[in-house]
Amino acid sequence: MNKSLVFSTVGRLMLVVPVLFVPCLIVSLLYADGHALVFLAGICISLAVALPVALLVKPESKQMYTRDGMAIAGLSWILMSVLGALPLVISGICNYIDAFFEIASGFTTTGATIMRDIASLPPSMSFLRCFTHWLGGMGVLVLTTAILPSPNGAGASLAKAESSGPSFSKLLPKVGDNSKLLYLIYTALTLLLVIALKICGMNLFESILHALSTAGTGGFSNQAQSILDYHSTAIDLVISVFMLLFGINFALYFRLLAKEYKTAFKNEEFYLYVGLSAVSVLIIALNIRNLVGGFFPALEHSLFQVGAIISTTGFASADFNTWPNLSKIIILLLMLFGSCAGSTAGGLKLIRVLLLFKLAKREIGKSFAPRKVKVIKLDAKSVPEDLLNRIAVYFFIYIAVIILGVLTLAVSGCTVGESISGAVSCVSNIGPAFERLGPMENYAWLPPVTKIILSLLMIAGRLEIYPLLILFFPSAWRKS
Template sequence: MNYGMILYILGWILNFEAAFLTLPCLVAVLYQEQDGFSFLGVAVLCLVIGLIFSHKKPANTSLYAREGFVIVSAGWIVMSAFGALPFVLNGDIPSYVDALFETISGFTTTGASILADVEALSKASLFWRSFTHWIGGMGVFVFILAILPLVGGFNMNLMKAESPGPSVGKLVPRVRNTAMILYGIYFIITVVEFVLLVAAGMTAFDAITHTFGTVGTGGFGTHSDSLAGFSPAIQNIVTVFMILSGVNFGAYFLIIHKKPRQVLKMEEVRMYLGIILASALLIAFNVRDMFGSWGETLRHAFFQVGSIITTTGFATVDFDLWPQFSKTILIILMFVGACAGSTGGGIKVSRITILLKTIKKELRMISHPRSVKKIAMDGHRIEHEVVRSTNVFIAVYFLVFFTSVLLLGMDELDFTTNFTAVAATLNNIGPGLELVGPTQNFSIFSAPAKFVLMFDMLAGRLELFPMLLLFAPSSWKKY
């Protein structure tokens, strides 16, 4: 284990977090709030510690997969631990455990909240709360790699550890250029949505905070009723950008390079859009008597389907009041998630596709034992290693899931609440059902239960294994 490089990169994380924390300071100045001092104080603290760790690059810059996974998981924990401090210092969230829950929920783009009255927060806190979504959406390490060539030829291990999906590749030969392209696309989508929301009647502050929550697929907003109080036009814009943010960003790279036909050949994208269309139409038919017109019904159906499958977590209605059939579809979508290489969470459509192809192959082999059938995706053969890693991921996923549900049972809350609370946090969605429904919050859980859910949020965002490796003694051995 290269401890020198671990501390060096953690130092750079704190340096960047110090820079990020200056933005809510500017918001506080703009709205003449005293809360800016709490963000400024934490920014100075992050900068001092960050400079101590990063002032000198270690002689040994080797960074292999083990270090990459440990650095990423430790980095997200450190970033959240410091990012929670302003909420405590300014009194918006007096309990550090609650502030840490809110901050981890922000950085992991989960959107689960312990707040009952969001409007009571200062503008600076509301901005920071939503801005954490934007930082965590694409990933802070991807951002750092786009700015600084930190670790030479070893930086792909950082991107693999942080990027969501069963496989991570380079869009262009250099990893740094790949990171820059990804953030460039991310920034363009952010700007376009912000402009459209302002044009549709949102204030600039509401537009930027909700854009952060949409593009980062997080779900934090500025109102306790989420997006229910905004116009249909605004809701439709958010629906479109939630769905766009759930698409593999590699598809946008192909579109930019004038290769749209290759996008149409991407099975994962076709499957993702097909699931959204089918789910929304089924739900719309099921809830048709709850709304005044088919237009309104389709708007809410597509919004909630887009919100859940992309793991954004915004809401326009209390879907906990919908019929069981519709709620069941939404729960299934919680597990499916968005595309690999997007800002969304969940198991990912690509893994579901590979799993279905594997099942189909096994059924054919039972019927025709001597047949030789290879699994392919987008016209390319899927290697056995990818199939194996997908099966292992899903097995570990459900092991973590049911262990978390079991641990939450100690709080003596109802099963639906516990089950959907874990589904909402492990899949980085936000709202669940019953006591954690879209009009409720997570403050009902005890401190130990909140730590379980915080682990689930981090594990879900980092694809399980980086967090699990922290508990493996072999991960900390020196070379």
């Protein structure tokens, strides 16, 4: 690994943090919530940490390879959360470990919180939490490649390390243009949601907060009981639809903009996403109809909750802790699967699930016809064998990481249900889990070590594990 290049790039990426604090500072000044100095201090400290590294470390060679990009992504995501936590600590709202958990949960768009009293948070802090969702959703490294020129393949390696899905595919030849395009679609959809929420009666500030949170598929809110507090069918529906929209591969929006309708919808993953959502909504609605008084209210809650979970947002319009077991199991499975690759959502990604099913079908077929040759196809194109192999291994590693989380939670005093759902929820970047980690509860009561481990699991889940894993391999750090 090219260590000097990794450190200097991470240093430069850390300059994103003070930039992130600027809008929070503005919000603080606008609402005069008394935290302006906190953000100012945050800007100064983060600059003091990032600038020397960015300026003093001189890379030996500027050629960046995939492994360098991965290490940069892993390191910078951890450091971003460390620095991003500063305002929460300085203001005395929580201790450093809690703040790290909260901001890691923000950037990874998990939405798991340690805040016991969300409603009393000052506006600037609520904004900070939701804004981390928005940046983390599309990606901080992706943002920098959109803004800064990237010679020697640096941009491609960085964007690749942060993008979701089994294979990194660009829509435009230049990675900078590609990132710009993604952020353009992302911003436009976010603005659309702000307007929609405003029309539904939310005030502008809260519309912005919830739009940022929904767009990143995060789940932070400034309401004690999330979206449930609004008791508005219109808001429920708008957010349901947009959560689902942000779970779709952004390439589809690009194709629609380019008027390539045929290629846009030649996408098996998209149909699986729609089908899976629809079936889940229906089953859960039937399952809970007696609890909420009729099929249609049940449909509304079920749509919202399926949207919130499959898109890995984690908003709550109802407490699914009180739902029957069938519904809870469906929710747990949706947590594991997540949405489409190339979206802002987390989870295993449906494209992997789809290919794993095709792979399983082929292997079963081979058991009674051993000489049969079968090429696996996706969207009428053959899928390379080594990609299938990587997906199978990724699935195993994903489960292994979840098991690590389950064990951690189990020794921290969680029940079986809490341990399993909590670990899946963190690695898949959902947020709420079951029982004492449910949508109306929080993660505050867990021991500090557990919080640190869960924070790392969230980052691992967001970066699709390898960029974080590579940091723990001594051989990766050897000079190359």
